[in-house]
Amino acid sequence: MPGRLSLAAARQRISSGDIEPLYLVTGEDEAGMSALATALADSVEEDFRAFNVQRFYGSDGGVRLASVLDAASTLPLLSPRRVVLLLQAERVLAARKRPAAGAEAADDEEGESDEGGGEVKSPAGDLALLKVYAKSPHPHAAVAVFASGLQKVFEGLASEAAVVVCEPSFDALRSLAQEHGVRFEPGAVDLLRARAGADAGRLRADAERVVLYAAGRQVITREHVAEVTGRAAAAGGGQLWKEIANRNTAAALREMGLEFDEGAVPYMMLGLLRSVVERTVASRDLPRALDLVLRTDLALKTSGGEPRVLLERLVVELCGMGRA
Known part of the structure; x- marks a missing residue:
């Protein structure tokens, strides 16, 4: 049902299977927005997510709303719905007010003042397309647009879409x-x-x-x-190295999750895993371990998957190998 929803209400509905065709998500709680995106992706059965969950990032050059909605038009495969997420959508739907030298040209665009940080200029084409799509969204897809600083723009579409405002809360x-x-x-x-x-x-x-x-x-x-x-003051990755060296799969995956939450760089993590391979893997397993490291390195460099997933798979493989 269209309308304004709290983050908790939106997540509760998603967990119960009540999923809207269009979500417009904004606010200052980045962790909450990320949790909502994860909940939507997880609403698709795990075995079929690779075919039915697609993420776009507004920070990637060339991403436009039209390409996002085009992806949503594809019918789901072995699943009741597709989930299409546009993250950092403010890069697509809004641009900060131009300097005085470009004021004359900026006046030709639709503008709208929003809370926090001055005037926001919204590209007419993408916003117009969003408004048209909101009137008749694809029934087989759940499209979610995540953008900071567009609360007023999104609330103007609350009669046709589920608008979720994520505000930090001490609850x-x-x-x-x-x-x-x-x-x-x-x-x-x-x-x-x-x-x-x-x-x-x-x-x-x-x-x-x-x-x-x-x-x-x-x-x-x-x-x-x-x-x-208190981990921030500790040497990064030390505990992860230890858990993999001891072949503690669950503990190693938990440590990797914490490292990513603290902003670990995937390539640095891969270097740490290579160190574990070189120093702890049995000679009979060493060729396969190094091959896995090289394959993971190539996948990271060619966008062959989500970095966290690629590295977690490597950790699982390494924890199953013999120790030197």
């Missing part, structure tokens, strides 16, 4: 606890809030990292929080 701990079936001890809550201060976005991000780290535990303690949030 994040409660919602995460309910979502993952865990309980935060008072000491854990106090430490998370003390570290985040007034930054609700950081509170949610830190809490999500702690939940990931404590996967399988029903109670989140102060010690869990201290270990995860």
Whole structure:
């Protein structure tokens, strides 16, 4: 049903299978927006996501709304729907006000003032196309457009699309606890809030990292929080190297997830994995391990898959090999 939805309401509907054909998502809670994108992608059965989930990034040169909607027109394969995500859509749908020298030309474009950061100039073509699509979206697809700073533009389409405004909230701990079936001890809550201060976005991000780290535990303690949030001062990748060297697959994948959450660079991660191969893999498995590293390197350089997925697969393979 079109209209304005909270982030929690949108995620609840998606988890129950009530998925809208068009989502317009904006706000300042980047972690919340990312979680919503993941929930939509996960609504497609895992075995068929490669065929039915497509992501576009506004930061990629040449990406336009027309190409996104064209992808949505393709019928799903062995699935009830396709999911098409346009992330960083503000790069496509809006451009900041031009300098004075270009003011005359800028006046020829449609403009709209939005909260935070001055006037926003919206390219008429892409916005007009979005408005046309909102009137008659493809029933076999779920299209989600994620853009910062376009709340007023999106709310103007609330009668025809699901508009989700993601704002940081200090209720994040409660919602995460309910979502993952865990309980935060008072000491854990106090430490998370003390570290985040007034930054609700950081509170949610830190809490999500702690939940990931404590996967399988029903109670989140102060010690869990201290270990995860204190990692920034530690040598990057050290614990990941150790877990792979010890062939602890689950722990290694958990550490890799934390490294990515902290902004690890994929190529640096690959270098760390190569070090593990050279120093810990048995000689009988070494040729295959090095071949996997080279294949992963090539895939990273040629956009042969999502970096995190490629590296996680490599970790699983390495943890199954003999030790030197």
